[in-house]
Amino acid sequence: MHKRDGMKRGKGLTRRDFLKTTGAAGIAVGATMGFPAILKYARGETPIKIGVPAALSGTASLLGAEFRDASILAAEHVNAEGGILGRKVEVIVRDTAGTAAGASTRAKELIESDKVDFMAGGNLGHEGLAIHEQTFPRKMIYMANTMSDPIPAVPTFSKYTFHPDLAPFMMGNVVGRFVAEKLGRRWYFLIGDYAWGWQNYDGFSRVLKEYKGENLGVSPHPVGTKDFSPYIGKIMAAKPEVLIQVAPGFDQVNSWKQLREFGAFEKMHIVTALFMPGTIWAVGAEVVMGGYGGATFYWEAPETKPMSDLFEKRFGRPPTDDALSQYESVRELCDAAKRANSLDSEKIIEALEDHHFKWAKTEEWWRGCDHQCIQDVYILKPKMPKRKYDCFEIIGQIGGEKIARTCEEQGHKKDAKGKWIRYQ
Missing domain, CATH: 3.40.50.2300 (Response regulator)
Structure with missing residues (x-):
C-alpha cells in the first residue's frame, strides 16, 4: 500500500485531535523557548x-x-x-x-x-x-x-x-565617651559643615551633656577647606582640654597639619570621630601622631x-x-x-x-x-609603623546596643501584637 493511500484511508483528523496536536505543539514551542533559560539557571549560567x-x-x-x-x-x-x-x-x-x-x-x-x-x-x-x-x-x-x-x-x-x-551619631557617642572618661570634658568642635559632621556633633553633644562637660564653641567649615588658620585662632583662644575634629579625608589631614604648625598638640588633645586609613596611608602616619580617633574596623x-x-x-x-x-x-x-x-x-x-x-x-x-x-567600635591611637600599614594601636573597644539610639528614639513603634510597624 502506498503511504499516500494509507493516509487517505486513515481516520480523519477530528477537532479534538487538532486541539491535542496544536496544544502539544504549543507546549513544545514554549518548552523549546523556555528550556535554555531554565537550563542556564540549573547550570548557574544566569548569575x-x-x-x-x-x-x-x-x-x-x-x-x-x-x-x-x-x-x-x-x-x-x-x-x-x-x-x-x-x-x-x-x-x-x-x-x-x-x-x-x-x-x-x-x-x-x-x-x-x-x-x-x-x-x-x-x-x-x-x-x-x-x-x-x-x-x-x-x-x-x-x-x-x-x-x-x-x-x-x-x-x-x-x-x-x-x-x-x-550611624554618625553612634560614632560621636562612642568616641565621646572615651574622651569624657580619659581626656577631659572641656571641648571645642571643628566640624565639616554638612550632614555627616553635624550628625556626629549630635552624638558628641549628648555625651558631653551626660558627663556635665563644657562646650566652649563650634567652628563649622566648608568641605575642601585649605586654610584652617582662622578657625585655629578661635580654638587656641578658647583653651579647650580637647578639640573634637569631625571631617574625614583631606579636610582631616589639612586641619591636623596646620594644628601641629600652630602648636595645638602641645596645648590640648586632638580627637577625630573617624580615622580614614586610606588617606593616612597616603600622607604618612606622622600627620596624626599624638591624636585619637574611632574606627569601625582595624585590619591588624x-x-x-x-x-x-x-x-x-x-x-x-x-x-x-x-x-x-x-x-x-x-x-x-x-x-x-x-x-x-x-x-x-x-x-x-x-x-x-x-x-x-x-x-x-x-x-x-x-x-x-x-x-x-x-557592632563594636575601636578607639585608635596612631603609632610609628613597623611596616607601611601598621600605623595604629587599639586602646579601647566599645559596642553593643547602648551606643545606638533606641528603637523608640528612631521613631519606630509596635502594633497591638508587638510587631514593629513598617511604614514603607
Whole structure:
C-alpha cells in the first residue's frame, strides 16, 4: 500500500485531535523557548547580580575603590562556596562620582538596564539616601553601606533597606565617651559643615551633656577647606582640654597639619570621630601622631587579620574599614538568600532581622526594628609603623546596643501584637 493511500484511508483528523496536536505543539514551542533559560539557571549560567554604586571618581575615589575590590572578593568567596541556589554571584560596579545625582542615576541604571537582584554600596551619606529612594519603591533589598542617621530612622526607614555601617551619631557617642572618661570634658568642635559632621556633633553633644562637660564653641567649615588658620585662632583662644575634629579625608589631614604648625598638640588633645586609613596611608602616619580617633574596623585586630590577609594577598594592600564593611554587606546578602533558600525580598528580610553574624570582626547583628547593624567600635591611637600599614594601636573597644539610639528614639513603634510597624 502506498503511504499516500494509507493516509487517505486513515481516520480523519477530528477537532479534538487538532486541539491535542496544536496544544502539544504549543507546549513544545514554549518548552523549546523556555528550556535554555531554565537550563542556564540549573547550570548557574544566569548569575545573581548585585549592584554596587561606588564613588570611583571625585573626592571620595579612594573609598569607591575599596567598595569595588571588597565586592569582587566577597563574590569570589561566595562563588567558591557554590554560589547561591546553584547560581554564581556577579557584582556590577557603577561610578557615582560621589554625588547624590550620580548615585541616583547609577542605581536606576543598575535596576532598569543591568537588572540587578540586590544593591549594596553608596560611600557617602547623600549617596545612600539617593540610592535608597530608587530601591525601596521597587521592594529591592539594599545594603546602605554609608554612615547615615536618617536611613534607619522614621520616616526615611524602609523594611527593604539595611544599614551595615554605623550611624554618625553612634560614632560621636562612642568616641565621646572615651574622651569624657580619659581626656577631659572641656571641648571645642571643628566640624565639616554638612550632614555627616553635624550628625556626629549630635552624638558628641549628648555625651558631653551626660558627663556635665563644657562646650566652649563650634567652628563649622566648608568641605575642601585649605586654610584652617582662622578657625585655629578661635580654638587656641578658647583653651579647650580637647578639640573634637569631625571631617574625614583631606579636610582631616589639612586641619591636623596646620594644628601641629600652630602648636595645638602641645596645648590640648586632638580627637577625630573617624580615622580614614586610606588617606593616612597616603600622607604618612606622622600627620596624626599624638591624636585619637574611632574606627569601625582595624585590619591588624586579631579578629580581623585573617580577612585582612586574604584581601591584602588579592589586592596588594590591607582593607580599610570601608572595604571590610562592604565585604560583609555582600556576604550577608548572599548568606541570607541561602538561609531563606529564595531571592524573595520578604523571605530575605525575615532571614536578616535579628540575625547574628561574624565575618571580619567581633559578633554583629541586625536590629529588627530599624535594620541597624549593632557592632563594636575601636578607639585608635596612631603609632610609628613597623611596616607601611601598621600605623595604629587599639586602646579601647566599645559596642553593643547602648551606643545606638533606641528603637523608640528612631521613631519606630509596635502594633497591638508587638510587631514593629513598617511604614514603607
